Amino acid sequence: MRMIDLNCDFGESFGVYQLGQEGILPYVTSVNIACGFHAGDPLVMRRTVQLAIHHGVAIGAHPGFPDLLGFGRRVMAVSPEEVYAYVVYQIGALAAFVKAEGGTMTHVKPHGALYNMAAKDAALAEAIAKAVRDVDPSLILYGLAGSEIIRAGRAYGLRTASEVFADRTYQDDGSLTPRSDPRAIIADEDEAVKQVLMMVRDRRVRSLQGTDIAIEADTVCLHGDNEQAVRFAQRLYEALRNEGIAIQAVRREERR
């Protein structure tokens, strides 16, 4: 039986500033919790961990760049040593809340510019993988399917989860169409659902160029920052269920 994890970023509020919709939680099986660098703060992290445990979703750290002003979305020229230290720090901070609340941390998914940069830069990807392994080798590393993050995770002996996107188009080489291209985003929700079903059932995706290419799909990235996103998540969740696909968090011990 096919199975898939649905993940979304969570816990991205900061101080008085609210971001994110709790309504997404019934439709995802894992959340990536901001750790205070690009978003989140200690109070928010605690509440978010409590909420994740209450909803029974898998908990992951979502480390990002130390750039609250840019929400961790801006490319920064960081060294692998800096990335290593940033990731160790953030995993540890979240792990303490998870432990204090009696939960379990299952995974790590880099955020924003760190995710995108490490997807292509082997040295940064290795810094992330090494940080995860050094803190807890049983953690699963989430990264873009087919990217350097996945390669580095495997090289460091980590279980990995290949992430795919419902609302992004793919190139013939399996990479995402750059956002600068107007065709990068799939606005049509029917198309987005269809793409996910194909990726999960057939392990293939039709590229923008019209070729069906192989893709690994362990987890689908969803958004929880507005109500439309929540409705789409519900719709995708139901479509997957109706196809008989098991929607469940990636298990630590399951593969590889």
Added chain:
Amino acid sequence: MRMIDLNCDFGESFGVYQLGQEGILPYVTSVNIACGFHAGDPLVMRRTVQLAIHHGVAIGAHPGFPDLLGFGRRVMAVSPEEVYAYVVYQIGALAAFVKAEGGTMTHVKPHGALYNMAAKDAALAEAIAKAVRDVDPSLILYGLAGSEIIRAGRAYGLRTASEVFADRTYQDDGSLTPRSDPRAIIADEDEAVKQVLMMVRDRRVRSLQGTDIAIEADTVCLHGDNEQAVRFAQRLYEALRNEGIAIQAVRREERR
């Protein structure tokens, strides 16, 4: 045989900014490492943990207020909930570096205004003790001898270490003379050494008012931010050794 721990704050550099003298390390048995709130950053924390392991000193977290500009020394009106979350976060962040480097974290000592406020405020002291216990109940809580921190630590089942000061005078009730009083600081190094010896050997201190009062002394706070402080540490270290006092880190299992 009498024994005493000598501790100092460490790892208080930030980015390009350097603070602290490595030369203090031979004369202390435990270090309190800044965790990125009032000082320290991920790269500094990693290097500091490596250094502490190399020198064989006990490693503690040194959580402070999120006030880099004020070095965590400014009183802030924080709630117990905030303090709890700040302490959990910072212990976790440091713990990850300690684990990655193969070391062991032994203790937690609050920093600056947090230390001073919690020494007198039972609710804040309990928030700290609860945070330590929730993350790792085997950690030793360092706090001002006779303060609310020590009381809260015991109430939460933690091992505690009562901290005394070489260069501060005491009041009849065992509290430190406020810094606003010109007699608060012991400038004469002979006097400072003598005070420590009396505290360690006799478990008593002569108050500013001339009374000998009982004091618990598990650890002495030293400074490592300038060369004179390092020289004083060396002198105190040798004076204690010459008295046959065992200078060693507080042991987790030793008492209580």
Added chain:
Amino acid sequence: MRMIDLNCDFGESFGVYQLGQEGILPYVTSVNIACGFHAGDPLVMRRTVQLAIHHGVAIGAHPGFPDLLGFGRRVMAVSPEEVYAYVVYQIGALAAFVKAEGGTMTHVKPHGALYNMAAKDAALAEAIAKAVRDVDPSLILYGLAGSEIIRAGRAYGLRTASEVFADRTYQDDGSLTPRSDPRAIIADEDEAVKQVLMMVRDRRVRSLQGTDIAIEADTVCLHGDNEQAVRFAQRLYEALRNEGIAIQAVRREERR
């Protein structure tokens, strides 16, 4: 003819985080713009200044504590020298945007804990007044009616604007009922409107104890952070207009 200014805090977004309702702008005559310490960032400040100019409302700086996490609402033990420097810095930063956009800055209103502390602490109030005077002596200093801020502003030769609150009750001595008292807030909008009309027309307010006491009312503090607040602002605006009261920004040259 009686006249009154209606002011609200504005420009309190930060990075991706949105706060505040533009819909408040038709119902206020002056805005206090966050300057990047407790809220606001350079892009937000620029857009906010453009918006204020577009709506023809008077522009003021809204300096706060360097505590984004606490939104500048937490008491911090700052020295008058620190407060002076924080206020100079923030006025200057906003002034540059106002100048770049071809507008005029008219006033300064301290934010949050800085406002509350300086209302009672003469040394902090003087630090603020001195900062305003040193940067631009034609700026109007907004502060709690009857407070140390108003006294300090006058002592430093500044024009001042005494601020009153629609939704807060007053004590016999003219101070605000502390928020710890359940009667501190006026939840009934009829009562709130009535209180403002009495303050503006009669320069009196009925204290919680039932006494009519004298109060200066140059400006009323409104909130713009949710839709209910905007509706109340509209209602108050209309009530004042129906009473024939001129609703206009405080003029620099008008008095004193």
Added chain:
Amino acid sequence: MRMIDLNCDFGESFGVYQLGQEGILPYVTSVNIACGFHAGDPLVMRRTVQLAIHHGVAIGAHPGFPDLLGFGRRVMAVSPEEVYAYVVYQIGALAAFVKAEGGTMTHVKPHGALYNMAAKDAALAEAIAKAVRDVDPSLILYGLAGSEIIRAGRAYGLRTASEVFADRTYQDDGSLTPRSDPRAIIADEDEAVKQVLMMVRDRRVRSLQGTDIAIEADTVCLHGDNEQAVRFAQRLYEALRNEGIAIQAVRREERR
């Protein structure tokens, strides 16, 4: 008669962290003062402005990226709109201290990664030039000789100051040898002094390839962060004076 300005970055302390040597001040004619983003804080800025006025050196703003952890040296993917707003903000903040102290701000020199990026990126250079012009068109824009910053400054009607380096080698096209090249730095102080004298007297520099190329030299960048740098500054100062070269700050009205 030939004339030259000697400038150095200044006011780069932060909170308890000290950086920079006051001893540099007798040997420079202008300072670039950090504005709180990559370094500096309000108290430091005030003291630095006072010091600059006391020593009679020209005062400039030294805006950088909002990256205290990286000291503004890390490339960040910022938009021209962000750069514009960052520069307006920082100039304004410093201008307020200069005004409060009764001084005059004369120039703006971008810092670190912002300087380097804008030297090559016309859109960022224009954002900086526009920000300077919008806040105060009489300010002089300092930038790398021959760079986009100088071009943009002229295009926006600003007086510019072409900056050269004593301790960096140049390429045939007038650009600096990248730091990745081991020959980028001139370690020999005799060579460094000789290069400056040639640049100032002959308006030429010998490239790493051995060609004498034309270069504009209005100001020389010196360092003030350690004692060796101060000694080199003194030596260069004396060498220039002995050659009869006038060492003086760039004058606003002098050229163009």
